[in-house]
Amino acid sequence: xxxxxxxxxxxxxxYLDEQTKRMIRRGLLKAVAIPGYQVPFGGREMPMxxxxxxxxxxxxASVLGQDDVLKVIDQGADDTTNxxxxxxxxxxxxxxxxxxxxxxxxxxxxxxxxPEQPLRRGQLLVFQVPIPEPLRFIEPSxxxxxxxxxxxxxxxxxxKLYEDIARHGHIATxxxxxxxxxxxxxxxxxxxxxxxxxxxxxxxxxxLFGAGREKRLYAIPPYTRVxxxxxxxxxxxxxxxxxxxxxxxARDTFLDEVITDDRGGRMFVCSDTDYCQSRVEEVA
Amino acid sequence: xxxxxxxxxxxIANAHRxxxxxxxxxxxxxxxxxxxxxxxxxxxxxxxxxxxxxYDPELAALAIKQASGDxxxxxxxxxxxxxxxxxxxxxxxxxxxxxxxxxxxxxxxxDIPGGQVLGPTYDYTHRLLDFLxxxxxxxxxxxxxxxxxxxxxxxxxxxDAEGLIEREEDDGAEPYxxxxxxxxxxxxxxxxxxxxxxxxxxxxxxLGYSTQRGYGRNHPFAxxxxxxxxxxxxxxxxxxxxxxxxxxxxxxCQMINQFGGSRDAAPQFTRGYGLAFGHNERKTMxxxxxxxxxxxxxxxxxxxxxAQQAEFVLAHADSVEAAGFVSHLKLPHYVxxxxxxxxxxxxxxxxxxxxxxxxxxxxxxxxxxDATTSVDQAQEQQA
Numbered sequence: 001x002x003x004x005x006x007x008x009x010x011x012x013x014x015y016l017d018e019q020t021k022r023m024i025r026r027g028l029l030k031a032v033a034i035p036g037y038q039v040p041f042g043g044r045e046m047p048m049x050x051x052x053x054x055x056x057x058x059x060x061a062s063v064l065g066q067d068d069v070l071k072v073i074d075q076g077a078d079d080t081t082n083x084x085x086x087x088x089x090x091x092x093x094x095x096x097x098x099x100x101x102x103x104x105x106x107x108x109x110x111x112x113x114x115p116e117q118p119l120r121r122g123q124l125l126v127f128q129v130p131i132p133e134p135l136r137f138i139e140p141s142x143x144x145x146x147x148x149x150x151x152x153x154x155x156x157x158x159x160k161l162y163e164d165i166a167r168h169g170h171i172a173t174x175x176x177x178x179x180x181x182x183x184x185x186x187x188x189x190x191x192x193x194x195x196x197x198x199x200x201x202x203x204x205x206x207x208l209f210g211a212g213r214e215k216r217l218y219a220i221p222p223y224t225r226v227x228x229x230x231x232x233x234x235x236x237x238x239x240x241x242x243x244x245x246x247x248x249x250a251r252d253t254f255l256d257e258v259i260t261d262d263r264g265g266r267m268f269v270c271s272d273t274d275y276c277q278s279r280v281e282e283v284a
Numbered sequence: 285x286x287x288x289x290x291x292x293x294x295x296i297a298n299a300h301r302x303x304x305x306x307x308x309x310x311x312x313x314x315x316x317x318x319x320x321x322x323x324x325x326x327x328x329x330x331x332x333x334x335x336x337x338x339y340d341p342e343l344a345a346l347a348i349k350q351a352s353g354d355x356x357x358x359x360x361x362x363x364x365x366x367x368x369x370x371x372x373x374x375x376x377x378x379x380x381x382x383x384x385x386x387x388x389x390x391x392x393x394x395d396i397p398g399g400q401v402l403g404p405t406y407d408y409t410h411r412l413l414d415f416l417x418x419x420x421x422x423x424x425x426x427x428x429x430x431x432x433x434x435x436x437x438x439x440x441x442x443x444d445a446e447g448l449i450e451r452e453e454d455d456g457a458e459p460y461x462x463x464x465x466x467x468x469x470x471x472x473x474x475x476x477x478x479x480x481x482x483x484x485x486x487x488x489x490x491l492g493y494s495t496q497r498g499y500g501r502n503h504p505f506a507x508x509x510x511x512x513x514x515x516x517x518x519x520x521x522x523x524x525x526x527x528x529x530x531x532x533x534x535x536x537c538q539m540i541n542q543f544g545g546s547r548d549a550a551p552q553f554t555r556g557y558g559l560a561f562g563h564n565e566r567k568t569m570x571x572x573x574x575x576x577x578x579x580x581x582x583x584x585x586x587x588x589x590x591a592q593q594a595e596f597v598l599a600h601a602d603s604v605e606a607a608g609f610v611s612h613l614k615l616p617h618y619v620x621x622x623x624x625x626x627x628x629x630x631x632x633x634x635x636x637x638x639x640x641x642x643x644x645x646x647x648x649x650x651x652x653x654d655a656t657t658s659v660d661q662a663q664e665q666q667a
Contacts, residue, residue: 079292193620
């Protein structure tokens with residue numbers, strides 16, 4: 001855990017002004033009250049590019065308290081460049097303590113992964129979301145998709161999944177796999193691998209999703225039913241690897257493929273670097 | 285043994301240090317001053333102010349310098365700064381008819397009250413490289429008139445007096461503020477104009493051009509283009525008269541377009557409108573074309589061209605949003621890519637097994653054809 005000495009002068013705690021944070025927290029309350037529903041919010045420009053986590057950052061900025069400990073991951077790792085950059089941003093503008101240990105964090109901002117270690121009660125997981133609308137690639141118009149959500153008209157999504165099966169024999173969606181939240185809203189879980197989808201179901205922590213460019217936020221509250229869409233004869237299943245992690249030997253984690261030479265050499269290692277390291281330390 | 289890559293922090297710091305060096309360029313030439321950018325690259329400054337939605341020539345010039353001349357990056361810098369500013373007051377609507385004119389032309393009448401004023405324009409320059417500027421030759425001062433311009437009424441108001449053009453009236457509604465509230469499609473014209481005013485010039489130019497080539501044609505005439513200074517006023521409680529807090533340079537374009545009309549309403553010309561901070565003539569003309577194109581539904585026209593699709597046009601007009609989302613593809617996508625790899629390898633294994641089985645049996649059952657048929661059926665069901 002490390003605490004940065006001084007915060008940037010001239011900016012409010014955690015960058016956003018208090019009125020903006022309040023507006024976002026109101027949006028979050030609504031999102032928690034209607035699990036999986038996309039709440040429009042007056043997203044602000046952040047000093048980082050749209051598409052690089054501005055939605056997640058605005059949510060983190062709005063919920064972060066001075067005594068909170070923050071963890072930031074991208075692709076499961078704390079040391080990927082954009083995770084480093086976002087963590088440095090909050091160290092600078094909020095001066096909060098940061099950590100790489102999942103268990104020690106109060107707020108975890110993530111892109112594309114859910115940590116392997118289950119969330120505990122009181123923990124917040126903030127997702128960065130590029131396209132919050134799960135129906136967007138079927139129907140490009142926002143006017144139309146809002147209507148479809150209102151009428152619970154989700155047949156097209158099943159047709160899309162069925163087409164995959166007809167063409168490939170499998171549902172060809174491997175990440176950002178659509179879920180139904182609390183039996184009502186079809187929701188985009190952000191581009192996490194479908195491997196992580198089961199972790200959304202009845203989780204103990206609160207999961208918040210922020211899409212800055214699209215100005216939408218949504219939430220999956222603790223102990224909420226989250227089902228991945230599937231068919232009786234083609235049940236939802238997650239990725240599997242033939243070999244365990246080469247560093248920690250885990251067989252139940254999401255593995256990154258690392259190319260080790262130009263002769264086809266490769267190895268598989270945990271994408272969640274903190275989880276991997278903690279397992280290595282346990283053994284040692 | 286493989287060790288997870290560390291050191292991102294140091295790499296980022298070094299990259300930024302290198303960038304700063306590249307921005308500064310060769311040390312034997314003097315460093316570019318912000319005042320030079322402001323004074324000598326004023327059209328660049330205008331564009332950054334317009335798309336950055338902040339009227340501040342000095343900060344726009346700083347952004348251009350800091351961005352090494354990358355306009356989209358400069359717009360982003362200014363926008364990110366703008367967002368942190370407190371909102372002190374709301375201005376009254378600008379009165380562009382009272383503009384202190386620098387340039388004012390109309391393509392619809394040969395002569396107009398106040399006259400045609402060419403002003404500082406690249407129009408009619410022969411686009412020959414001026415090699416003298418390599419040697420920084422002296423430039424003579426402009427010729428000035430002895431008398432001030434007589435008043436320049438809006439050309440479209442002259443048409444309005446005859447009832448030939450649709451009236452535009454302030455309905456007094458509180459305008460939607462796109463910088464505070466998320467867009468809620470469909471949006472009204474005032475909201476559309478706000479989004480177009482900060483939209484990327486190149487994008488609007490291409491869309492406006494597409495309407496001229498037949499994708500949603502709207503028969504435009506440049507009714508009036510004006511450039512100059514307008515006063516910015518606010519209402520204050522203590523004073524009955526509005527208070528002028530300064531003046532800003534703006535460009536305005538009013539297009540006259542072909543008529544609408546019905547059995548009940550006499551035919552009238554319709555309007556397209558463009559407005560931008562600074563000297564931004566191309567932008568305002570393109571904006572006026574697109575504004576008019578987006579009024580297709582309101583004016584009972586068939587919306588067939590891309591420039592007439594409001595949600596498409598408006599959702600993709602902002603260069604800060606567009607550049608951000610395109611550039612995010614540079615971020616790591618190891619996890620999604622790994623997920624795709626895993627599936628693709630599995631599908632290829634299954635495909636190989638099927639091929640081997642069918643060549644063994646010799647029957648040659650082509651499963652692909654079955655699959656294609658099912659997809660067609662699925663699409664029919666959907667339709």
